[in-house]
Amino acid sequence: MRRSEFLRAVDAEFGGRASSLVSDLVLKPLDGRTAAEALDAGVSPRDIWLALCAEADVPLERRHGAGRLEPRRH
Template sequence: MRRSEFLRAVDDEFGRRADALVNDLVLGGIGMTAHDALDAGVPPREIWLALCVEADVPAERRYGVGRIEPRKS
């Protein structure tokens, strides 16, 4: 997952709450906000999954999101 895919996934999943979650919510599994984790070089996929856990995103909406087009088999 690229940074752009992460940001698209957050925006798609959380809408108006996206900015607040990325900038204010400290992710338990990472120990910092998503914004700080991105700046620190934490892989976006790891941040996305930690954010999903914190925000109770169902498992079926956690994988493959953020891509403009689905990955081809």
């Protein structure tokens, strides 16, 4: 997962709460950092996404592959 995919996934899942969750919610699995702090520290966006999903009780079926662009049509 790339940073841009992470940001799309967060926006798609959390809508208007997305930016506040990324900047304010402290995630224990990420050493007590917020998602924004973890991104800045170089933590994998996928690890951040999974930690955020776990903390926010996102159902498992909505965690895998979220944020990815649709395949290109030829």
